[in-house]
Amino acid sequence: MDLDLTGGELKTRSAPNDASQILCISKYELLNYVKSRRFAMLFLLTLGACIGATCVVGYFRPSGVLTDPASFYGHWLAYMLVFIVALPAIFLGGDAISSEFQNKTGYSLVGNPIKRSSIFAGKLIAALIASMATLSLFEVVMLANASFYFGSGAFLYSTFWVSFLYATFAVAGAVGLAFFFSSIFKNGAYSILFSAFLLLFGFTLLDNVITRLTNLEPWFMLDYGAQIVENVFRSPYPAHVQTFGTHIFYTASVPEGLVIMAAYFIVGIFVSLIVFQRREFA
Amino acid sequence: MSTKPSLEAVNLSKRYGSFTALSDLNLKIEGSKCVGFLGPNGAGKTTTLKIFCDMIRATSGSAYLNGFEIREDKKRALESCGVLIESPEIYPSLSAREALSMFSEIKGIPKPERRKAVEDAVDIVGMIEWVDRRFGSYSKGMKQRINIAAALLGDPSILLLDEPTSGLDPRGMNEVREIVKSLKKEQKLIFMSSHLLSEVQDVCDEVVMIDHGKLLLHDTIEKAVSRFSANGEESNAVFDAGFSRPVDVETIRSKLSQLGSISRVEKIDQRRIRVTCSGGIKMQEEIVSLLASLQMGLISFGQSSSALESTYLNLIGREVA
Numbered sequence: 001m002d003l004d005l006t007g008g009e010l011k012t013r014s015a016p017n018d019a020s021q022i023l024c025i026s027k028y029e030l031l032n033y034v035k036s037r038r039f040a041m042l043f044l045l046t047l048g049a050c051i052g053a054t055c056v057v058g059y060f061r062p063s064g065v066l067t068d069p070a071s072f073y074g075h076w077l078a079y080m081l082v083f084i085v086a087l088p089a090i091f092l093g094g095d096a097i098s099s100e101f102q103n104k105t106g107y108s109l110v111g112n113p114i115k116r117s118s119i120f121a122g123k124l125i126a127a128l129i130a131s132m133a134t135l136s137l138f139e140v141v142m143l144a145n146a147s148f149y150f151g152s153g154a155f156l157y158s159t160f161w162v163s164f165l166y167a168t169f170a171v172a173g174a175v176g177l178a179f180f181f182s183s184i185f186k187n188g189a190y191s192i193l194f195s196a197f198l199l200l201f202g203f204t205l206l207d208n209v210i211t212r213l214t215n216l217e218p219w220f221m222l223d224y225g226a227q228i229v230e231n232v233f234r235s236p237y238p239a240h241v242q243t244f245g246t247h248i249f250y251t252a253s254v255p256e257g258l259v260i261m262a263a264y265f266i267v268g269i270f271v272s273l274i275v276f277q278r279r280e281f282a
Numbered sequence: 283m284s285t286k287p288s289l290e291a292v293n294l295s296k297r298y299g300s301f302t303a304l305s306d307l308n309l310k311i312e313g314s315k316c317v318g319f320l321g322p323n324g325a326g327k328t329t330t331l332k333i334f335c336d337m338i339r340a341t342s343g344s345a346y347l348n349g350f351e352i353r354e355d356k357k358r359a360l361e362s363c364g365v366l367i368e369s370p371e372i373y374p375s376l377s378a379r380e381a382l383s384m385f386s387e388i389k390g391i392p393k394p395e396r397r398k399a400v401e402d403a404v405d406i407v408g409m410i411e412w413v414d415r416r417f418g419s420y421s422k423g424m425k426q427r428i429n430i431a432a433a434l435l436g437d438p439s440i441l442l443l444d445e446p447t448s449g450l451d452p453r454g455m456n457e458v459r460e461i462v463k464s465l466k467k468e469q470k471l472i473f474m475s476s477h478l479l480s481e482v483q484d485v486c487d488e489v490v491m492i493d494h495g496k497l498l499l500h501d502t503i504e505k506a507v508s509r510f511s512a513n514g515e516e517s518n519a520v521f522d523a524g525f526s527r528p529v530d531v532e533t534i535r536s537k538l539s540q541l542g543s544i545s546r547v548e549k550i551d552q553r554r555i556r557v558t559c560s561g562g563i564k565m566q567e568e569i570v571s572l573l574a575s576l577q578m579g580l581i582s583f584g585q586s587s588s589a590l591e592s593t594y595l596n597l598i599g600r601e602v603a
Contacts, residue, residue: 015361021387103371107337108372
């Protein structure tokens with residue numbers, strides 16, 4: 001039964017294009033990060049780890065580490081890379097999607113003239129930028145240490161920049177994985193827990209178990225692919241397969257490592273985007 | 283396409299497994315007015331509103347806002363809409379100003395106008411002093427006010443409000459009602475769900491009632507009340523009359539009974555009576571004239587606040603039976 005009431009001419013204002021809206025979401029998501037305690041804690045943890053490593057190397061002056069820039073970077077990354085790649089992904093991506101449902105922040109966003117895919121893309125870009133900022137802090141401290149011990153040559157050492165590029169792939173892969181978990185869990189605590197477990201311990205554990213028990217190449221493990229970030233400093237680059245007695249050890253080649261990390265990013269983001277577009281705010 | 287704000291549901295259904303939340307809802311509302319959306323818990327009110335703003339997906343059917351189907355063209359459908367569903371949260375580290383600036387930008391409010399648009403909206407809800415504080419530090423009521431301000435941004439032609447007074451103290455509830463009343467003058471279509479029947483009767487022009495996901499009624503409040511009276515007899519209406527001094531209800535009853543269409547006269551308290559009658563506006567005029575002529579100090583006469591409640595219970599009761 002319709003009623004015929006008059007009045008109320010329709011006023012229209014066009015919403016901006018998708019790209020502008022994505023940038024808008026990124027901008028305010030980043031602002032939210034910067035003003036949040038969580039991001040401050042992430043930055044302090046990263047800074048603390050870097051200062052700790054600086055003090056240890058400065059005090060003990062391990063000869064194996066201070067041989068040359070390549071050895072220095074390789075060792076520094078070997079001890080800290082997992083930590084540096086995992087932390088921003090856990091802190092920023094761990095509940096990126098689940099919190100929109102659990103904390104009801106999505107209710108205030110989705111009812112606007114903006115596609116869900118634009119909200120997702122904006123959040124992803126913000127998480128990547130914030131993660132890269134954390135990675136950059138780590139790399140800057142590493143570079144500063146290297147330049148202290150090896151002079152300006154540390155800056156000119158091109159492999160450092162190649163490794164930095166690979167590290168961004170590793171961070172992107174970790175963020176992709178964290179987004180994946182944050183989309184499949186409705187509870188942010190679970191998604192953060194799963195991301196943290198896998199990125200900090202799980203992959204290393206599974207990697208060892210699978211390789212030792214089955215002698216299979218763990219090509220499906222993010223940390224296996226991320227080895228290239230530190231291996232690129234080794235000369236010559238380690239052989240793909242090395243046998244010690246009955247054990248076989250695999251090393252990811254650079255292309256293989258890049259593909260693995262890219263796959264984690266692409267698959268993780270693709271799945272989480274599909275879930276975010278389809279999940280209901282019920 | 284219509285130039286008036288419009289909202290339309292066409293065979294809208296939503297099922298969760300074997301549970302049907304919404305069943306073939308057909309509803310068309312057009313023009314500037316305020317429409318109350320009533321129904322018991324689980325009736326499908328929030329489900330309907332969520333479908334209209336893309337929070338959930340209809341199992342079948344279509345939902346149109348200003349002529350645009352929400353799934354097919356969400357941006358166009360919502361670009362002249364303000365939405366408030368289920369007391370949402372805003373990023374806790376952002377201030378209200380920052381959060382509302384974000385929504386303004388998403389809605390396409392030009393940058394030079396954005397600051398004023400935000401401050402105007404916040405001013406309407408009485409939060410201008412708090413606009414630069416973190417959203418996370420607000421009380422529930424303050425958050426709801428900011429959420430209302432967010433819905434008002436950009437001067438939308440349609441407002442979809444899901445229990446907008448939820449979480450507010452009595453003063454806040456009253457203020458929100460006044461805001462909604464003032465918005466009615468601004469050529470907007472306001473579709474507002476509520477549990478508070480008195481609120482709907484006070485604020486709205488029309489009422490939509492649903493239960494078990496089915497449309498029971500869509501009409502003006504006056505017609506809805508007169509069609510379904512408290513005793514179930516159609517075409518009866520209930521009015522409350524107030525006096526400045528204590529009155530003798532028997533005297534009034536005997537006088538009013540002369541009008542013929544009066545079915546009941548009850549005493550509410552010493553200064554108020556309730557009259558149940560039929561006959562529409564003409565009969566109301568006659569009742570008011572007669573009560574005034576008695577010189578008992580008549581100071582108010584209007585539709586009973588319990589009238590809509592009676593209609594509601596009557597309809598819901600019928601549905602349950």
